[in-house]
Amino acid sequence: MQWRIVPGQTLLHRGWEDGCVLYNDLSGDTHLLTDNAMQLLLALRDGDVDADELAAPELATVLETLAGLDLIERC
Amino acid sequence: MLTVGQLSRGELDRQLAGAGIRLGTGRFTTCLRSAIPSVADGIHLLYADYPLRPADGFADFHLQLTRPRNLRRWLGPQVTLLYDGRSLFKPLPLDQAFPMFEWGLNWCVSSRANRYLIVHAAVIEKGGRAAILPAPPGSGKSTLCAALVGRGGWRLLSDELTLLRLDDGEIVPLPRPISLKNGSIDVIRDYVPDSVMSRPVTDTVKGTVAHVRAPAASVARAADTARPAWVVFPRYEASAALQAVPLARGDTFMQLAGNCFNYSLLGAEGFTALAGLVEQSAGLRFTYSVLDEALAYFDALAAVP
Numbered sequence: 277m278q279w280r281i282v283p284g285q286t287l288l289h290r291g292w293e294d295g296c297v298l299y300n301d302l303s304g305d306t307h308l309l310t311d312n313a314m315q316l317l318l319a320l321r322d323g324d325v326d327a328d329e330l331a332a333p334e335l336a337t338v339l340e341t342l343a344g345l346d347l348i349e350r351c
Numbered sequence: 352m353l354t355v356g357q358l359s360r361g362e363l364d365r366q367l368a369g370a371g372i373r374l375g376t377g378r379f380t381t382c383l384r385s386a387i388p389s390v391a392d393g394i395h396l397l398y399a400d401y402p403l404r405p406a407d408g409f410a411d412f413h414l415q416l417t418r419p420r421n422l423r424r425w426l427g428p429q430v431t432l433l434y435d436g437r438s439l440f441k442p443l444p445l446d447q448a449f450p451m452f453e454w455g456l457n458w459c460v461s462s463r464a465n466r467y468l469i470v471h472a473a474v475i476e477k478g479g480r481a482a483i484l485p486a487p488p489g490s491g492k493s494t495l496c497a498a499l500v501g502r503g504g505w506r507l508l509s510d511e512l513t514l515l516r517l518d519d520g521e522i523v524p525l526p527r528p529i530s531l532k533n534g535s536i537d538v539i540r541d542y543v544p545d546s547v548m549s550r551p552v553t554d555t556v557k558g559t560v561a562h563v564r565a566p567a568a569s570v571a572r573a574a575d576t577a578r579p580a581w582v583v584f585p586r587y588e589a590s591a592a593l594q595a596v597p598l599a600r601g602d603t604f605m606q607l608a609g610n611c612f613n614y615s616l617l618g619a620e621g622f623t624a625l626a627g628l629v630e631q632s633a634g635l636r637f638t639y640s641v642l643d644e645a646l647a648y649f650d651a652l653a654a655v656p
Binding site for chain 2: 286288290292293294295296297299301304306308
């Protein structure tokens with residue numbers, strides 16, 4: 277199972293000491309994400325994460341959360 | 352430039368009841384018409400220092416307060432607010448005509464001035480740096496604001512609407528009367544005895560309300576913008592010890608966004624403007640019960656370079 281950034285997301289964000297705020301281009305919502313979640317989004321955008329990593333159970337929750345925020349989708 | 356205070360009371364009444372006055376508040380001009388005496392009373396008392404723009408000039412907002420000709424007028428006199436000639440709000444008891452003007456003008460700015468990111472917050476300035484005080488009703492925001500500008504030497508930029516200019520992140524002043532509610536009215540009457548305050552109006556949706564005249568020096572500097580430096584979320588709590596807890600930037604951002612009128616409307620532009628504000632401001636959660644202590648704390652804030 278692969279994941280990708282939902283087309284149209286520019287991942288407009290700012291990172292600070294307590295995490296990142298990210299603007300969702302499609303919903304207009306703003307989310308406060310952990311730094312790790314933000315790094316995962318950027319890696320997905322850049323093709324810098326492989327299928328094996330994405331299949332790891334440890335990532336399942338964060339991937340589902342990001343999908344629930346309409347930031348990523350299965351492909 | 353002609354100010355409201357330079358008109359005789361009779362002339363003010365005549366113009367208000369006729370073609371209206373073009374009242375300058377910060378960068379906005381409002382054409383206001385009303386033959387209701389309490390509206391003229393409020394304008395005369397609280398807007399004496401404000402400029403009157405030319406009668407044939409542009410006005411951002413056209414407001415009229417009038418008595419509706421409906422069945423209710425036989426039961427209890429009412430006032431209605433017309434925006435561009437149309438009634439957008441339910442009529443209120445006639446005694447609430449002046450507060451209705453203040454609320455109506457707030458509505459005009461908060462729903463129409465989308466060249467700014469607009470935060471529901473008081474904002475004050477000292478030394479060119481602005482402290483933004485967002486807070487829900489009842490948090491003690493206006494009381495603290497009135498004390499800081501009345502006795503603390505801070506300049507009033509706004510009691511209600513913080514206007515953040517999108518292109519350069521400057522805060523644009525909108526100094527207007529400070530709205531006080533219920534117990535705060537007596538608190539400020541005692542704490543700032545030389546404040547000029549309108550007659551309290553009872554039984555409004557907000558309880559009893561009164562408005563305090565903005566300091567003349569703040570009105571005179573309505574064109575001077577300020578840089579954001581602090582975002583302080585105030586909360587009055589009876590008998591509480593003063594407490595100022597630093598807030599992380601992400602939390603500050605999310606709480607500020609929740610207090611914006613047009614954040615969603617502005618989309619990515621609003622996000623970028625708000626992020627810029629947060630990056631140059633210290634966020635604080637501020638609990639107070641004693642105004643003297645609160646003013647001393649703000650003094651110390653402003654004293655740090």
